Amino acid sequence: MADQHDLFDLQLEGLDPEPWRDRVEELGNALGQCARLGERYLATRIYAGPRLLVSFENVPAARKFHPDAAPRGWLMARDRGWSTLTLLASEPENWFRDEAVYAYFDELIDEGYFDDFEEVLFYGVGGAGYAAAAYSVAAPEARVLTLRPQATLDPARAAWDHRFMGQRAKDFTSRFGYAPDMLETASRAWVIHDPLVAEDAMHATLFAAPNTLLLRTPHLGRTPERDLSVMGVLDDLIDEAMEGTLDHAAFAGYWRARQQHLPYLRTLFMQLDEDGREGLLARLCRFVLRDTNRPLFAKRLARIEARQAERSDPSEQAAPATAQA
Known part of the structure; x- marks a missing residue:
């Protein structure tokens, strides 16, 4: 069993991509097992207890956006004492459609790897x-937490998604192919997405099933995972998913953190302004200005209140009668 304290000394920050991968491989072998899967993928296994987090990630995001420039799976395992199976892709927005990855999961299934754990949670973002x-599907009865996932990029099923045209040549129809079908053996699954991003909303509907809960994050845009992380609730959502307790009520509690998240408030501001919903915009400005002085909100509220005052000025209302007399 790995000593989780060793994961505190990652020494990954500031490394270029190739030295970063070398360091991850070194740590993976020191704490458990590490395998290169073809030229583009790395898989690390660290055993630390009966709960297993299986995370799919990519090197650029881990280096740029995560604390300590580490895979999120490692950070969660370090802080929770979980075991972890982390699969890393060299490039961003990767769907892990590769024979080497198929073969690796075949090996895990054959050796009964997932049977060693009491609870298993699969986690990933986007591709x-x-x-x-x-x-x-390799671990029946596992739980699955996904953020803005694609159901498939097969043009026969998702021709309406034009964002990843270069990926359509990949095979999304053979083994481990259509993601919603693969979720049929999961005990519970969650799909977090912004319903105002049309493609993400359409993919989410393809996942709709009795064992899958769709959780909406309107106005967070195309990268809700970054905002949820900055809001300090993403790790909590992963915890709830591992426990199996994530439901609409629990999610609503975490989602309230958006009320203090300035990027969300700015996006909502712009949307209300664009839609001409002046009353709601004024309420939003007053809400923000209760706790902080934000010039954008203060100036717009002043303009709205000035217009309202002009419309209700009794001298202006009396002017037509005076002119008539």
């Missing part, structure tokens, strides 16, 4: 969210 759902 990695697709992979988390698709490969979860």
Whole structure:
């Protein structure tokens, strides 16, 4: 069993991509097992207890956006004492459609790897969210938490998604192919997405099933995972998913953190302004200005209140009568 304290000394920050991968491989072998899967993927296994987090991630996001420049799976395992199976892709927005990855999961299934754990949670974002759902079939009764996943990029099923045209040549129809079908053996699954991003909302509807809960984050845009992380609730959502307790009520509690998240408030401001919803915009400005002085909100509220005052000025209302007399 790995000593989780060793994961505190990661020494990953500031490394270029190739030295970063070398360091991850070194740590993976020191704490457990590490395997290169073809030229583009790395898989690390660290055993630390009966709960297993299976995370699909990519090197650029881990280096740029995560604390300590580490895979999120490692950070969660370090802080919770979980075991972890972390699959890393060299490039961003990767769907893990590769024979080497298929073969690796075949090996895990053959050796009964997932049977050693009491609880298993698959996690991923975007293309990695697709992979988390698709490969979860290797561990029946696992739980799956995905953020803005694609159900498939097969043009026969998702021709309306034009964002990843270069990926359509990949095979999304063979093994571990159509992610919603692969979720049928999961005990519970969650799909977090912004319903105002049309493509993400359409993919989410393809995941709709009795064992899958769709959780909406309107106005967070195309990268809700970054905002949820900054808001300090993403790790909590992963905890709830591991426990199996994430439901609409629990999510609503975490979602309230948006009320203090300035990027969300700015996006909502712009949307209300664009829609001409002056009353709601004034309420939003007053809400923000209760706790902080934000010039954008203060100036707009002043303009709205000035217009309201002009419309209700009794001298202006009396002017037509005076002119008539």
